[in-house]
Amino acid sequence: MQLKQAIFRAARSAGMFSILRDSPWRRRRLLIVCYHGVSMDDEHEWSPSLYVTQDRLRARLQALRDGGYTILPLADATERLYAGTLPPRSVALTFDDGAVDFERRALPVLREFNAPATLYLTTYYCLHRLPVFDTVLSYVLWKGRDSGADLASIVGSAQPMPVSPDSERNATRQRLREHAAALGLSAGEKDVLVARVAGRLGVNYDAIKARGTLQIMAPDTVRGLPGDLVDVQLHTHRHRTPIDHDQFVREIRDNDAVIRELRIGAPAPTHFCYPSGDYHGEFFDWLHECQVQYATTCVPDLVSRDAYPLLLPRLVDTMEQSALTFEAWASGFAALLPKRRAFRLDPERLTVGEAVRG
Numbered sequence: 001m002q003l004k005q006a007i008f009r010a011a012r013s014a015g016m017f018s019i020l021r022d023s024p025w026r027r028r029r030l031l032i033v034c035y036h037g038v039s040m041d042d043e044h045e046w047s048p049s050l051y052v053t054q055d056r057l058r059a060r061l062q063a064l065r066d067g068g069y070t071i072l073p074l075a076d077a078t079e080r081l082y083a084g085t086l087p088p089r090s091v092a093l094t095f096d097d098g099a100v101d102f103e104r105r106a107l108p109v110l111r112e113f114n115a116p117a118t119l120y121l122t123t124y125y126c127l128h129r130l131p132v133f134d135t136v137l138s139y140v141l142w143k144g145r146d147s148g149a150d151l152a153s154i155v156g157s158a159q160p161m162p163v164s165p166d167s168e169r170n171a172t173r174q175r176l177r178e179h180a181a182a183l184g185l186s187a188g189e190k191d192v193l194v195a196r197v198a199g200r201l202g203v204n205y206d207a208i209k210a211r212g213t214l215q216i217m218a219p220d221t222v223r224g225l226p227g228d229l230v231d232v233q234l235h236t237h238r239h240r241t242p243i244d245h246d247q248f249v250r251e252i253r254d255n256d257a258v259i260r261e262l263r264i265g266a267p268a269p270t271h272f273c274y275p276s277g278d279y280h281g282e283f284f285d286w287l288h289e290c291q292v293q294y295a296t297t298c299v300p301d302l303v304s305r306d307a308y309p310l311l312l313p314r315l316v317d318t319m320e321q322s323a324l325t326f327e328a329w330a331s332g333f334a335a336l337l338p339k340r341r342a343f344r345l346d347p348e349r350l351t352v353g354e355a356v357r358g
């Protein structure tokens with residue numbers, strides 16, 4: 001990490017960022033940036049990899065403006081990437097899930113910079129107005145981490161279930177999730193479980209719910225998102241990708257149906273983002289069957305024309321990422337450093353997909 005920062009610093013001082021930024025090589029490439037949430041309270045302290053502060057988001061957009069980058073809507077950017085007509089220094093912004101903070105915290109900043117963004121909306125919790133169980137459970141346990149409480153009696157466990165240190169809290173969270181799954185709890189019942197956990201930890205769950213933390217936007221809020229700035233795309237209905245054809249296709253079709261109903265007048269969704277960044281070779285044919293043309297991952301890289309359209313790399317921006325690292329990615333320099341390849345694919349399938357794309 002420190003070595004990388006030193007390399008970035010040296011490269012920037014040597015003028016390499018600006019040379020690359022203006023190079024024909026960079027011009028043939030697109031940087032897609034991913035955000036999840038923008039904190040309404042202390043969410044970035046709980047999960048600095050999922051949440052950034054509004055100030056941080058603003059600083060990034062300012063850096064892109066200062067660097068002369070062109071922020072394009074993702075749909076335009078992908079078309080122009082493959083057509084070979086990208087403008088210089090192209091960047092596209094994406095936000096995953098569609099939580100309440102998108103409208104309250106991200107949108108005002110996007111408006112301030114007139115920066116378009118794609119929102120990958122998961123729709124089940126848009127229709128069922130409750131905090132997302134897995135994540136809010138984690139957040140509530142974190143908030144109660146200094147309570148010294150033990151949650152064993154909630155699930156009737158003979159073993160202790162403490163909420164600190166971190167490793168124990170993770171184990172406790174896992175056991176609560178398993179408990180909910182084993183009982184087949186509904187979304188409403190899972191919410192009652194979180195409320196009981198919060199009560200035991202002395203965490204004010206009513207306040208968390210009132211603020212809208214970890215809730216997906218309500219249907220009317222999604223309807224009201226400005227079409228000139230926000231393009232709503234697919235992220236599955238229940239934020240999951242079953243490795244089963246019928247269940248997978250249903251996730252996309254249910255998601256698609258809700259989005260079409262909420263975004264009347266917008267083109268039919270053809271972009272998709274793999275929930276939690278998980279993809280599998282089987283998905284490609286199924287996505288094609290659902291008219292999905294482009295899909296983004298969480299594998300950091302610039303996108304070139306060689307990229308398979310259903311495996312577009314994307315830089316996840318976090319609180320842990322320095323301004324220097326962000327600039328290194330925007331210029332393209334960071335993409336030149338050796339990196340771990342996370343694409344694990346059946347090469348035959350990829351060949352088939354590429355041939356089909358022609």
Ligand SMILES: [Zn+2]
Pocket residue numbers: 096097235239275276
């Ligand atoms: Zn997601």
